[in-house]
Amino acid sequence: MRKIFSSRTVVLLMVGFLMVAGLIAGSNWWAKKTNNPPFFQRVVNDLTGGVAKIISIPTNAVGTRANSLANLLNTFSENKALKAKVDGYAQNKVKLQTVEDENRSLKKQLELKKTMTDYDTISAVTISRSPTTWNSQLVIDKGAKSGVKKGMAVMGDSGIIGMVTEVNTVNSKVTLISDTSEDTNRIAITVKGGSGDTNGIVTDYDADKKLLVMSSIANSANINKGDTVVTSGLGGLVPSGLLVGKIADVTTDSYGLSKKIYIEPSSDLSKIATVLVAKKEMDA
Amino acid sequence: MAGWQLIRFQFIFPLILLVLFLMDGNLAASLGFLMKEPIHAMPMMTFTWLFYAIQFGVEKKLPYYTYVVLFGILFDVFYTGILGTYTLAFLVGTFAMEKLRPYFDERMMSGLLLLLIGLMIYLFVTYVAGQLIGAANLSLLAFIVYLFMPTALFNLVVAAIFYYPAWGLFQRLG
Numbered sequence: 356m357r358k359i360f361s362s363r364t365v366v367l368l369m370v371g372f373l374m375v376a377g378l379i380a381g382s383n384w385w386a387k388k389t390n391n392p393p394f395f396q397r398v399v400n401d402l403t404g405g406v407a408k409i410i411s412i413p414t415n416a417v418g419t420r421a422n423s424l425a426n427l428l429n430t431f432s433e434n435k436a437l438k439a440k441v442d443g444y445a446q447n448k449v450k451l452q453t454v455e456d457e458n459r460s461l462k463k464q465l466e467l468k469k470t471m472t473d474y475d476t477i478s479a480v481t482i483s484r485s486p487t488t489w490n491s492q493l494v495i496d497k498g499a500k501s502g503v504k505k506g507m508a509v510m511g512d513s514g515i516i517g518m519v520t521e522v523n524t525v526n527s528k529v530t531l532i533s534d535t536s537e538d539t540n541r542i543a544i545t546v547k548g549g550s551g552d553t554n555g556i557v558t559d560y561d562a563d564k565k566l567l568v569m570s571s572i573a574n575s576a577n578i579n580k581g582d583t584v585v586t587s588g589l590g591g592l593v594p595s596g597l598l599v600g601k602i603a604d605v606t607t608d609s610y611g612l613s614k615k616i617y618i619e620p621s622s623d624l625s626k627i628a629t630v631l632v633a634k635k636e637m638d639a
Numbered sequence: 640m641a642g643w644q645l646i647r648f649q650f651i652f653p654l655i656l657l658v659l660f661l662m663d664g665n666l667a668a669s670l671g672f673l674m675k676e677p678i679h680a681m682p683m684m685t686f687t688w689l690f691y692a693i694q695f696g697v698e699k700k701l702p703y704y705t706y707v708v709l710f711g712i713l714f715d716v717f718y719t720g721i722l723g724t725y726t727l728a729f730l731v732g733t734f735a736m737e738k739l740r741p742y743f744d745e746r747m748m749s750g751l752l753l754l755l756i757g758l759m760i761y762l763f764v765t766y767v768a769g770q771l772i773g774a775a776n777l778s779l780l781a782f783i784v785y786l787f788m789p790t791a792l793f794n795l796v797v798a799a800i801f802y803y804p805a806w807g808l809f810q811r812l813g
Contacts (some may be wrong), residue, residue, distance in 0.1 A: 363801075375706075375723045375726075376723075376771060378723035379721060379722065379723035379724055379768055379771060380722075380724050380772060380773060382721050382722040382723065383721045386721060395797055396714075396716050396720065398711065399716045399717065400716060401714065403661070403717045405718075406657070406661060407661045407664065407665065407717075410658065410662065410665055411661075411668070412664050413651075414662075414669050415666050415669060418669035418670070423753075481668050482664075482665075482668070483661070483665055483718070484664055484665075484667040484668035484674070484682065485664065485667065485683050485718040485719060486663040486666070486667040486718065487681065487725070487765070488679040488681070488762060488766065488769060489640055489765070490718070490719045490721070491717065492719065493668065494664065494717070494718075514740075520720070521720050528720060537768075562777040563777065563778060563781050564679050565676045568762065585764030590776075590810070599645060624674070624676065625671045625673075625674050625675040626669070626670075626671030626674075627668070628669070
């Protein structure tokens with residue numbers, strides 16, 4: 356019988372396999388550990404990002420037109436629903452302005468300079484999105500030069516969509532909250548319940564259910580379906596008060612000792628054209 | 640093939656490869672329906688272009704595997720920041736397609752079947768690599784239903800549309 360692989364090929368294949376496995380695991384570990392990617396990666400990313408930006412101009416333009424056309428089609432029903440809501444918002448806006456003024460003067464009296472809710476935003480355009488199996492990442496057109504730092508929160512149309520995980524000179528990578536890697540979406544959050552807040556962190560993303568998971572919550576915590584979840588601002592570069600989503604389900608863990616909740620992200624992650632990077636003022 | 644034609648081809652092939660490489664990411668960002676939850680379809684036009692080269696028999700005239708490895712590395716660096724996965728996936732996928740090519744002919748359906756096999760191998764490698772670094776917490780069934788099937792469908796449709804134009808281009812240039 357003819358041998359398919361000679362023993363030399365087998366050895367080479369094994370060595371090759373081990374090398375690739377080592378490279379994948381090693382670079383994954385390194386990417387998490389370091390704040391700046393290696394020089395070679397940074398240069399390649401900056402150059403490729405530049406060309407990608409040029410290519411994205413026509414497709415983004417076409418995408419925007421197609422979107423506005425699609426929006427036009429359901430404008431009528433949307434308009435009717437929105438009109439009903441607007442009156443309520445006007446009232447809320449006045450209230451917000453009054454409370455903001457009051458807050459500012461109280462901060463002044465207390466001689467508080469910056470608190471966790473203060474943040475600046477850096478607006479950026481999405482150049483590219485990873486066409487990859489696992490890593491749900493965006494490449495945005497602002498980098499270290501514009502003050503972006505690893506670990507900053509990134510917001511879409513309605514709330515947080517991810518965190519900055521790699522910063523190059525003129526572009527950076529944003530890992531979306533829907534990323535299934537082990538520890539990319541650990542955001543400190545607060546559940547705004549009817550009777551008090553509950554703090555915790557996002558522990559996981561359930562890829563089958565498409566929901567964020569927060570586990571190990573005390574059974575006594577009063578948490579209900581539909582409660583709002585916002586960032587707590589405790590630890591890291593994420594300011595407090597960014598909308599994360601709503602609670603979709605409250606369950607108990609398999610031993611019945613603690614609660615586990617599922618959060619439905621408020622932002623639509625399917626199409627993200629522009630983003631805002633939140634820059635916490637307290638650390639600046 | 641005349642000398643100048645070969646030079647022209649060797650220049651155009653990687654150039655188109657680069658444009659398609661960037662288009663992959665761009666389409667993933669701008670075509671909302673591709674990544675509408677729970678579906679996760681990835682444009683793989685870079686891979687499709689590499690498939691055309693094998694299908695229309697021009698890979699021997701080019702430093703083919705150099706391009707495969709170069710673009711694999713570029714893919715890893717630019718899109719994931721983790722080195723190795725896609726370099727290996729591109730390499731294994733194209734190598735398998737090249738070895739299987741003699742059993743297929745130039746008809747479109749036959750070619751698309753070859754591409755489907757290549758896509759399967761490519762995605763399988765990324766699945767295994769994802770397990771290795773703990774990035775994959777999707778069950779195999781969900782992977783097949785929500786990721787593999789939409790991805791294959793989208794890319795086979797794209798490959799079918801551009802099959803004859805690409806053939807024409809390769810014949811003119813190759």
